[in-house]
Amino acid sequence: MPKFTLQDVLIVDDSPSQLLLLAELCRKMRISEVRTARNGEEALQAMRERLPSLLLLDLEMPKVDGVQVLQRMAREGLVTPVVVASAKDPMLIATVELMGRELGLPVLGTLQKPISLAELGDLVSRAYQQGASSGQSQPLCADSDIRLALDHGEIVPYYQPKVTLHGQLLKGAELLARWPQGDDVVMPSRFIPVIEHCGWSTELTLLMLQQGLAQWQQWARRGLRLPMSINLSALSMDSGELVGRIEQQVAQSKVPPRYIIFEITETAVADNLAEAMGVAARLRLAGFGLSIDDFGTGFATMQQLVRFPFTELKIDQSLVQSISHKSHLENVVHSVIELAKRMNLTTVAEGIETEGDQLCLNNRGCVLGQGYLYAKPLPPAQFESWIRQRRQPEGAPA
Numbered sequence: 001m002p003k004f005t006l007q008d009v010l011i012v013d014d015s016p017s018q019l020l021l022l023a024e025l026c027r028k029m030r031i032s033e034v035r036t037a038r039n040g041e042e043a044l045q046a047m048r049e050r051l052p053s054l055l056l057l058d059l060e061m062p063k064v065d066g067v068q069v070l071q072r073m074a075r076e077g078l079v080t081p082v083v084v085a086s087a088k089d090p091m092l093i094a095t096v097e098l099m100g101r102e103l104g105l106p107v108l109g110t111l112q113k114p115i116s117l118a119e120l121g122d123l124v125s126r127a128y129q130q131g132a133s134s135g136q137s138q139p140l141c142a143d144s145d146i147r148l149a150l151d152h153g154e155i156v157p158y159y160q161p162k163v164t165l166h167g168q169l170l171k172g173a174e175l176l177a178r179w180p181q182g183d184d185v186v187m188p189s190r191f192i193p194v195i196e197h198c199g200w201s202t203e204l205t206l207l208m209l210q211q212g213l214a215q216w217q218q219w220a221r222r223g224l225r226l227p228m229s230i231n232l233s234a235l236s237m238d239s240g241e242l243v244g245r246i247e248q249q250v251a252q253s254k255v256p257p258r259y260i261i262f263e264i265t266e267t268a269v270a271d272n273l274a275e276a277m278g279v280a281a282r283l284r285l286a287g288f289g290l291s292i293d294d295f296g297t298g299f300a301t302m303q304q305l306v307r308f309p310f311t312e313l314k315i316d317q318s319l320v321q322s323i324s325h326k327s328h329l330e331n332v333v334h335s336v337i338e339l340a341k342r343m344n345l346t347t348v349a350e351g352i353e354t355e356g357d358q359l360c361l362n363n364r365g366c367v368l369g370q371g372y373l374y375a376k377p378l379p380p381a382q383f384e385s386w387i388r389q390r391r392q393p394e395g396a397p398a
Contacts, residue, residue, distance in 0.1 A: 026056075040063060057082055059084065082105055094110065109322060153207065159174070159176075162369070173227075179191060232262045263293040264292060264293060289312060291310065292305070295313050313340045315348065349366050
């Protein structure tokens with residue numbers, strides 16, 4: 001049974017039997033109030049009167065269908081979490097899901113009818129937990145506060161494990177920026193946009209690298225030599241001094257460059273092509289790994305694989321999540337994995353949250369994975385505890 005509480009849910013479906021079924025599922029989830037609407041017009045009017053905590057939306061309805069409901073919600077500013085529930089073709093449902101997100105609506109996911117209590121509860125609870133942990137709907141931090149945090153080294157890396165999909169053995173960690181404040185942690189959605197706007201992206205990258213190198217040294221003294229992945233902002237790709245400063249930091253630390261992987265998003269390599277190609281080539285010449293991050297979110301992907309000397313390919317979580325229930329996604333990801341194999345690229349699946357998705361990706365030949373199924377990003381001490389709890393057979397810190 002989910003551990004969250006929703007105040008009320010609005011169910012939109014033209015089938016009386018489906019309305020009864022979904023209403024009963026919601027009551028079993030202990031949702032305090034369940035409202036229903038038999039078509040899109042009724043649903044929009046109900047939302048104008050009071051926005052629900054969650055909208056369960058069917059697609060095929062008379063008068064105003066589910067696609068039109070989402071479009072009008074966006075136009076009228078009726079922003080509330082949505083779950084699309086339909087018996088239509090999975091690719092059609094997936095298209096509507098992506099359309100809703102492009103419209104700026106918080107579409108939590110989709111469910112194929114008939115819907116079970118476990119499926120609905122799992123989707124909504126995971127989505128709400130992630131929303132709570134990611135700092136969504138919270139205001140951006142003041143640039144003056146962020147400037148002080150950078151100057152004082154208060155923004156620090158948390159470490160999210162990268163594990164083999166076969167056997168779940170630890171093979172690396174991604175460094176993700178966090179800003180601890182007392183018992184709370186400021187999430188990157190509240191400070192990264194400000195850092196990018198102020199032109200401090202390269203400074204943040206170098207700060208993450210400096211702290212990551214120090215942590216690598218500490219773990220290496222206890223027998224753990226762990227590959228570390230660091231994000232490289234698109235705004236840093238046109239800096240002529242970036243590679244030299246990275247090389248200097250790594251040389252001073254005496255950490256072998258092969259243990260450092262820089263992750264570059266598709267948008268970064270697309271927006272600053274010539275400069276990005278130069279940065280990528282120099283990083284590879286220096287011995288660093290190079291990963292194309294968020295693979296599958298851009299339109300120029302194939303060109304980037306040819307143009308850049310990548311060593312790793314990270315499959316975006318939008319292609320990974322619920323892959324075990326979406327055959328069209330499975331086919332796309334299988335093609336991506338086969339392509340990566342032919343190009344000798346290590347494949348990493350991001351955002352793995354369920355055993356079913358892990359099994360599907362493993363069966364398709366993906367090598368590594370990361371996501372909440374294994375661990376959220378952790379501070380160093382908790383990362384070490386995570387290793388000990390899993391009884392890593394080799395190389396675990398004492």
